[in-house]
Amino acid sequence: MRVATLAPEFVESFPSTLEPGVLYVSIEFTTCAHLCACGCGEEVFTPLSPAQWSFAFNGRDISMRPSIGNWTLPCQSHYIIERGRVTWSYQFTKEQIAANRARDRRALRTRDEPEAAHEASEAAISQEQENKRTNRFWTRMWSHIWGG
Template sequence: MSIKSLTPQFVEHFPERLKPGELYLAMEFATAAHLCACGCGNKVITPFSPTDWQMSFDGETVSLKPSIGNWTFKCRSHYWVRSGRIEWAGNMSQEAINAGRRRDAEAKARQPGRPSGEDIRQPETQTPSLLGKFKKWLRF
């Protein structure tokens, strides 16, 4: 059963079990977590940074940008979180996904304080998990 909206829950730590329809925001860690909007039950982690996601809170609802593309999940869901509502986006080709990943890696490499000489290229067939992205972001 797909999720139509996400209710913000500001937390110090993410709960062990996420509930459908809840968007957990751990501001100390600049990260949000929720269950995939398609209903598959996968955890979606969205770190906040200039080169990852941005979060806005209007006092009642949360918006995230850019869209959330769960390309490593079997469901391959793709959606926006706008004012707490899930707005479904279209599927993307693997070529478009790879191009987006390259742009993201290049943007991260341009961030001040980034170690020089780090290889930012990823093999086009490699699909990092969200947990892997989160761990990499924490090291950054």
């Protein structure tokens, strides 16, 4: 049976059996879980990260972004969780699903790029400092040899 609302339950780890109508939130594992809102009984896990899902808790209800698209499940349900209410959305085409997955893969790849760029920048600065030291050494050597 479809559910119209999902009530938040903050947990350290997920129970072995998820209850319908409950959105489990594990801060420790940065993941949410619930049974599919369509009532098919499938478990839905949503990893929390800037490149995946995020949630807002107002002290009573949870909203999740982006929408929940269960493209790998037989039901392929698609819904939005806003202030604990489930709002049904349109069915994606195969092309939209493929485009969405490609965008998700890019977001996951690039989420680590700022750190990699920072490390590359630090390496470049370190190399530049080493080059300056080497240049100073050779400048001093040439000055000593040529009396400059």
